[in-house]
Amino acid sequence: MTQLDPRAAMHLSDAAVSVELATPEMTLNIGPQHPSTHGVLRLIAKVDGERVESVDPVIGYMHRGYEKLTEVRTYAQITALVNRIDWVAGFANEIPFIVAVERLLDIEAPERAQWIRLILTEMTRISSHLLFMSSYPLELGAATPLMYALREREHVMDLIEGATGGRFHPNFNRVGGVKPAAGGGSTQKKVSQDLPAGFLQGTRDAMDQIDLVCDELDELVTGNELIMARTKGVGIIPPDKAMEFGMSGPNLRASGVGFDLRKHENLLPYDRFEFDVPVGHNGDCYDRYVVRLAEIRQAVRIVRQAVDSIPSGPLQAKVPRIIKVPPGEIYVRAENPKGEMGYHVISQGGRIPYRVKIRSASFSNLSVLPWLLEGALVPDLVAIMGSLDFVLGDVDR
Amino acid sequence: MTDNPSEPTDVSPSDDASEEAVEPSPLDGFAAELAELAGAERWSAEHGTLKLEVDRDRWTESVAALRPRLPFFSWLSAVDWSKETTVGEPAADVENMEERFEILCRMSSVTSAEAAIVTTTVPKSDPWIDSLVPIAGGAEWHERETAEMFGIAFRGHPNLSKLYLPDSFEGHPLLKTYPLLAREVKPWPGTVDVEDMPSTENTEADRMSASGDGNGDDAEAGDET
Helix, strand or coil, rough: CCCCHHHHHHHHHHHHHCCCCCCEEEEEEEEEEEEEHHHCEEEEEEEEECCCEEEEEEEECCCHHHHHHHCCCCCCHHHHHHHHHHHHHHHHHHHHHHHHHHHHCCCCCCCCHHHHHHHHHHHHHHHHHHHHHHHEEEEEEEEHHHHEEEHHHHHHHHHHHHHHHCCCCCCCEEECCCCCCCCCCCCCCCCCCCCCCHHHHHHHHHHHHHHHHHHHHHHHCCCCHHHHHCCCCCCCCCCCHHHHCCCCCCCHHHHHCCCCCHHHHHCCHHHHCCCCCCCCCCCCHHHHHHHHHHHHHHHHHHHHHHHHCCCCCCCCCCCCCCCCCCHHHHHHHEEEEEEEEEEEEEECCCCCCCEEEECCHHHHHHHHHHHHCCCCHHHHHHCCCCHHHHHHCCCCC | CCCCCCCCCCCCCCCCCCCCCCCCCCCCCCCHHHHHCCCEEEEHHHHHEEEEEEEEHHHHHHHHCCCCCCCCEEEEEEEEEECCCCCCCCCCEEEEEEECCEEEEEECCCCCEEEEEHHHHHEECCEEEEEECCCCCHHHHHHHHHHHHHHCCCECCCCCCCCCCCCCCCCCCCCCCCHHHHHHHHHHHHHHHHHCCCCCCCCCCHHHHHHHHCCCCCHHHHHHC
């Protein structure tokens, strides 16, 4: 048995009263394997006592070279790649790329396909935000919300799986439309190839459940004193800094910039539906949480309207059997759950793009970290990182 | 898709805009203004993507001039226009093409759909450009990525170390001459797809492969042609 060093006890009590106590600078290495880094992110933090002096994020552990790979894949094959960029929002990743190719080809997907794309994109947003609702309180020490959020997320995942055949990587979009639903089979074209039976009613029921879990999260988390103490006034990002670093999505809106690409871009028929863009005021961790929760409710609102108004018709426009994209250059961006996701596609007339620049939201959202964490408290480090809601696959590409 | 089309309304002065001239382009209002603001030599608005071409010497100046109006720093990257390619398909007009790097920097507004890509040309013999970090801090990681992937030097960048790649990595992977190492060792089965596309006749084998490889988008369309 070791005896407690009485001097150590003296030392601790001294620290509590004397803020002037000198502390040697220390390098604290966090990650790459750490639950709070949502993948493999490494932070080299220089800390002075409880104060973070500087942070050097080391990324690239998940780098898969997608931009290089797009130069050796046909347009249809690239859909399978882009699924894996932000893997909690696989479906949403496909939309801007497919629309970019469609615009270069001057093809438009039929209305029903666009409605299906929109419904599934919003369901992806709900699922992505619900994952945040489970992981973020957990990182702050509250384990219960995880059970509630993940339970309801499963309803959404089941519906996405039922329609697309894949839980995380749907690979569902095709140039000119969407893939005939799972089970239909592309070789049996006489079989009705559409959404699975009961999908629309199942979606309505799931949306009711999501609304309920939002209320539950409100009671469990939103007004929780401990959560508020940990997140209010912590990790404040002013709007000009957010824009300078290219932060987008809920992180930007939490800083008071009410910019939502769903209101400004017409990739999907969002202008047919009523929804609000939740905006925060303070740009702190708490606002980033509140904005995401409000966005779930808005997504539910959009899905309900879309399910009620979905038009009938074909799922696929007529496209050439071999897709050769005429020479051209286009940048298409969309509002993904994590922010602006865009593809700059340069075609030289072949079956393979000449260059695809992938703009992923988490990359820019994370690049603010060195600035944001400077001067933060060590206990706040995890709270601030978690509030940015990044996915390392989306950072490293 | 909706009643607000942003389709290829070409308002570039060099191209023929007659065909689509009746439809008001969302770019009409601001394209020329932004071009003037940036001091662009040429600009184009192919497929609703506004590109402002500036001189390399005016690079930081142009971006700084646009920043107040387009405060959102979206991304920065480069394109390797190369006569020689080891992977992928070559450029359309390789013979007459000028070997160069094209640097692209995208900025956008946060109150409207206004956005622009500022672009400049960097010769391969002298691949450097001024860093945008003093103007927009968000450029730091984008420039580090572009530097390691293309071998372009960003003058005035505070720390141009490797971002994604290991420190000891040699070469610049996104150059068109850089081989895809995995393919060098073992040809990927996907190569077969790229080289031998199914014939246009819709045989039973085609259908099977179309449904089996997850890329069965064209089975339906093929039947109709």
